[in-house]
Amino acid sequence: MTGHQLLFWVFAAVTCGGAIAVVLTQNVVRMAFWLIVSLGASAGLFFLLNADFVGTAQLLVYVGGTLVLLVFGVMLTASGPFSKMQTRPGELFLAGIVAFLLLGLLGSSVCSVNWNAVVAATNHGQPLLARQELNHGYNKPEEGNTGHPLGMAFLGMRPDRDLAPGTKTLSTGYLLPFEIASVHLLVVLIGAAYLARAKRRVQPNE
Amino acid sequence: MNHSPVKFFPVSVKAVLKKYRFDPQNRGLSVDLSSYLLVGAVLFVAGVVCMATKRNGIGVLMGVELVLNGANINFVAFANYTKLGLDGQVISLFVIVLAAAEAAVALAIALSFYNNHLTIDVDQANQLQG
Numbered sequence: 001m002t003g004h005q006l007l008f009w010v011f012a013a014v015t016c017g018g019a020i021a022v023v024l025t026q027n028v029v030r031m032a033f034w035l036i037v038s039l040g041a042s043a044g045l046f047f048l049l050n051a052d053f054v055g056t057a058q059l060l061v062y063v064g065g066t067l068v069l070l071v072f073g074v075m076l077t078a079s080g081p082f083s084k085m086q087t088r089p090g091e092l093f094l095a096g097i098v099a100f101l102l103l104g105l106l107g108s109s110v111c112s113v114n115w116n117a118v119v120a121a122t123n124h125g126q127p128l129l130a131r132q133e134l135n136h137g138y139n140k141p142e143e144g145n146t147g148h149p150l151g152m153a154f155l156g157m158r159p160d161r162d163l164a165p166g167t168k169t170l171s172t173g174y175l176l177p178f179e180i181a182s183v184h185l186l187v188v189l190i191g192a193a194y195l196a197r198a199k200r201r202v203q204p205n206e
Numbered sequence: 207m208n209h210s211p212v213k214f215f216p217v218s219v220k221a222v223l224k225k226y227r228f229d230p231q232n233r234g235l236s237v238d239l240s241s242y243l244l245v246g247a248v249l250f251v252a253g254v255v256c257m258a259t260k261r262n263g264i265g266v267l268m269g270v271e272l273v274l275n276g277a278n279i280n281f282v283a284f285a286n287y288t289k290l291g292l293d294g295q296v297i298s299l300f301v302i303v304l305a306a307a308e309a310a311v312a313l314a315i316a317l318s319f320y321n322n323h324l325t326i327d328v329d330q331a332n333q334l335q336g
Contacts, residue, residue, distance in 0.1 A: 008237045012245045015279075019252035019272050028262055035268050038249070042275055045245065049286040051295050054302075058278075061302050066271065066309045073264050073313040077320040085261040085327050092259060099255045106247035115239040115287070122289040150299075153292050160292050174296050181303050188307040195314035199321070 008048055014041035026086055028074045036067050053150050138163070154178045242283035249276030263316045263326040267309060274305045 018038025025031050039062045046055035087095075137145045137152060137159045149160045156175035161167065253272030260266050278298045285294025320326050 005237050008241065012241070015245055016248040016252075019249050022268055022272065023252050023256045023259070028264055031265060031268055035271065038272070039275060042245075042249070042279055045242065045279060046282050049242070049282045051282045051285065051298070054278075054282055054295050054298050057299055057302055061306050062271070062275075066306050069309055069313055070264060070267065073267075073316055076317055077264070077326045085325075087259045087261060095255045095259045098258070099251050102254065103247060103251045106251065107244060110240050110243045110247060113240075115243075119239060119287050149292055150295055153296050154299075158292075174300075177300065181300060185303065185307055188311055192310040192314040195311070196317045 004048065007044070011041045011044040011048065014038070015045060029071070032067060032071050032074060035070070036063055039063055039067070053148065239283055239287040242279055246276040246279040246283070249273070249279065261327050261329055263319070263328050264313075266328060267312050267316070270312075271305060271309065274301055277301060 015038050018034045018041060021034040022031050022038065025034060039058065043055045043058040043063070046052075046058055137147045137149065138157075139145050147155075147159075149158075152159055153173045154175070155178075156173035158171040158173050161171035249272050253269045253274075253276060256269030256272060257266050258269075260269065278301050281290075281294040281298040281301070283294075284290045285292065285298075316326050319331065323330055
């Protein structure tokens with residue numbers, strides 16, 4: 001068993017086990033903990049898939065940001081001692097049946113396709129991102145090439161597609177969706193601050 | 207490529223077990239695209255069940271995060287193994303950013319709901335029921 005296989009099985013087991021533990025745990029704080037475990041292990045899967053920046057962003061944004069937000073939400077909305085929000089056993093049984101059937105559907109869909117043939121037909125038989133020509137930009141490293149292809153794709157330039165052999169046209173990147181996402185984040189933060197503001201009644205005597 | 211008919215459930219379990227059994231010739235459990243897709247499928251199913259069964263509003267949010275993360279694993283796996291290339295990583299980054307934004311807004315809504323109802327039990331949110 002190679003190191004890649006061993007790491008994959010460790011990270012896959014932790015990811016799936018954490019996700020299942022999120023479903024089965026009833027305590028919200030423990031659910032948040034198992035969600036941290038699952039998302040962190042899936043960042044490890046991203047590293048195994050040659051997606052280093054996506055894995056780092058997963059750790060920073062999800063594990064560092066979103067889950068802190070979730071834990072604050074848990075603390076600010078503590079349920080009282082008389083309101084137990086447990087799932088009823090009948091609902092859990094029904095959910096188990098649905099989960100079993102849905103997992104069987106997805107698993108049989110995945111296993112009924114010969115993915116090696118698909119990869120070989122579309123990709124000349126080797127992982128695309130491992131190819132050597134994708135690791136440099138339009139100019140050489142000694143000429144000051146400091147742009148990662150992923151960052152250049154966000155800026156609207158695609159050296160990974162333009163420099164592929166046999167390419168006659170220039171490809172477009174993701175500059176407009178990037179700008180839309182940035183404005184969207186600004187709008188979302190203002191809207192969240194407005195929604196969660198402290199509402200104080202104005203005293204009529206003052 | 208011949209098209210085999212869609213297999214029903216017991217056959218697929220047998221296929222999964224046959225694919226991932228210990229094979230001395232293969233020197234262990236082989237890892238390819240379908241392994242990552244199965245991990246994504248497990249995350250998706252766990253997220254859907256979490257959304258459906260949790261009565262706590264924040265638990266429902268965690269289910270949404272699990273579903274989005276399963277989709278992300280599929281995108282990055284296809285980016286690595288097929289001609290999708292960097293586009294898959296770009297889309298997964300957009301998904302991460304939008305999931306963070308969605309979590310912020312949904313938690314603000316949960317806080318506002320808690321301020322009005324003193325609970326975040328989603329079964330209590332029935333004012334808009336016709």
